[in-house]
Amino acid sequence: MSDEYAPVPAANPVIPGFHPDPSICRVGEDYYLACSSFEYFPGIPVFHSRDLVNWVQIGNALDRPGQLRLPRDTPSSGGLYAPTLRHHDGRFWLIVTNVTPGEGNLIVTATDPAGPWSDPVRLPGVPGIDPDLAWDEDGTCWCTVAGVSQIRIDPGTGETFGELRPVWSGTPGAAAPEAPHLYRIGDHWYLLIAEGGTERGHCVSVARGPSPDGPFEPCPANPILTRRSTSGPVQNTGHADLVQAVDGSWWMVLLGVRPQGGTPGWHVLGRETFLAPVSWVDGWPVVGEVGPELPTMPWPLVPTPPSAERDDFASTELRHSWISLLDRPAEHYSTRERPGWLTLRARGASLDEPDAVLLGRRQQHLTFRARTLIDPAEGSGGLAVRLDDRHHYAVEARPDGTARVIARIGSLRTVAAELPLPTGPVVLTVHTGRAPEPHDARTGPDTLIFGVEASDGTMTDMASLDGRYLSTEVAGGFTGRVVGLYATEGAVHFDWFDYLPGHR
Missing domain, CATH: 2.60.120.200 (Jelly Rolls)
Structure with missing residues (x-):
């Protein structure tokens, strides 16, 4: 770090406006992030950053008619849900659900995240929404979906192996276990999910196990992130993804909303992408405050010129x-x-x-x-x-x-x-x-x-x-x-x- 660098405050949301369900990966010193796009074309905006705070849109993963079918009767809030973006074996992999009948889950790949991205590989054997991709040490690819269930796949062909099986149902009594992301961190496999629905009760919980398919033990402090029953300016926090920064620190991207006005509070910009610091205590992730201001970042910010207005x-x-x-x-x-x-x-x-x-x-x-x-x-x-x-x-x-x-x-x-x-x-x-x-x-x-x-x-x-x-x-x-x-x-x-x- 340069001695001339003076740390400056960083602000949330890091990607404002209707940019929900963020998924992130790092390649070297570069961070890449993708979000849901629903009924809009082109689909799945892709962003780049060098500091996790300043992001520039570099493309859209599904930007050709042959990649994305959204029929004339597609309803509002239909279309593309909850991508997962990963980098493996020299390629970027993006898995996403098109909830249009007859479409389902699909994978596109690219060597450059700015595109072009490939034609889709269909996954007819993978039902459900919010698909995730993770590879274990022997190269097996595990696909985990909302529910939370899991199946092994060949991401290059869409072939599935074995049966879809439940791996963790989340916190007893919590609604809508979804948005799973699976990671190998240290000696454990961690399964991060969202629970509680995407409204005011939204939250993030985590479990860990000895292998990609568990068995998973829940964190005793679950949910590790929620803003339910609080009056803070950021609400509905959830649908998170983890990334380790270049300096070894850990961070979480997540969606949240900024309600305005009286009761019950109305959010008009949609679910936006926020950033939060993560520490590890006794082998479990502990999420820092999610608010309008981020802590001073431990590295120089790389401010981008304001987007052309x-x-x-x-x-x-x-x-x-x-x-x-x-x-x-x-x-x-x-x-x-x-x-x-x-x-x-x-x-x-x-x-x-x-x-x-x-x-x-x-x-x-x-x-x-x-x-x-x-x-x-x-x-x-x-x-x-x-x-x-x-x-x-x-x-x-x-x-x-x-x-x-x-x-x-x-x-x-x-x-x-x-x-x-x-x-x-x-x-x-x-x-x-x-x-x-x-x-x-x-x-x-x-x-x-x-x-x-x-x-x-x-x-x-x-x-x-x-x-x-x-x-x-x-x-x-x-x-x-x-x-x-x-x-x-x-x-x-x-x-x-x-x-x-x-x-x-």
Whole structure:
């Protein structure tokens, strides 16, 4: 470590926004991490870091139609669940569940985690979700799934050996033993799982045994991590993975949420990736505090430049962070049709359709502002904040010269405001604002304010909508808010998009 290095505070979450179910591995001095992506395409974002704190997305593991089938009737929170990312024998291995009927568990591999990743190897003999991969000393590959059950496999062919057998059911009385990860650490094999469901009762427990298939004895201090029955700013902590750092220290990545507002507290960004230190006491892992601030890291941080918050669509290739619903066919998404512009061609008649044409990015900050310059001469479209196909808000420009704010909340759909527009392209905006009545226990997490911006920069707010209705506590499911561009009629052209964190 350089004598000139001055330790600086590190912040949680280390990957903010809808990035749940993190799985991590280290190769030399490099760390790689993958997360769930559910109904969005491309699937399974892959990140790189040199310090466990600053992460850059380097690709997506399933980014070709031949790798990922998400049919038109895929529901919100369907699709890809809970990957495990590992490095073995010179290759990266990623196993994941596609809960689409007829799909199931699959494995893709790569020599470079930035891609390309292989076509999938199917695992028809491995039922269930949350699959894990671990290799023992003689090269046998063990696949463990939620439940918690286990089977030996050939990860190169998908062949299974023997019968799927239960290995540990978790803590008696605890719901949903899932998210298993198996490790050889010292003299023991450790089995790390999540329990309690992915809501406020979520927790992490661990057991250990003499071999990969047990028998496993539970840690007497289980759960080793939970935030249930606490009032801290980070809740729902669970679905964890362990990694040993270059200096020999141990760390845990896990999902958590940041509820806002009154009772019961609404989280709108989805389940985010947090980091926690781990120590070992009597052969068991002890997890440090999970909060907004991390302890001073024992090595120099490698800060990455802030992600580009503006996209002028100058490249023919879209950035890794852009996501779409189910797929991204060239006839509906193009930066070539009008150079320097994004062209979206409608497929569904509204954002209520599960396969609507949407190009979005995860909302990663509790407060933000997003804007876009849209040309609606050939169709209708606009700027949306989406949680799922039944919970979304949008400001939409139409070729008839009007803008309108549309709100969909469950079975209700309404036009909240309408405004005439000047001729030609127009800037659409959305930004967060504080909910009113801060002492009211019913106060929501935020408000979302939609409007238009004139050529002189003058803002006209059209509607202020309660943010609690775009939260998991209201809508259910496993995802978080996505801010993006969409088309619901004809062809719509977007000159640029920008996203500014911390704006009210």
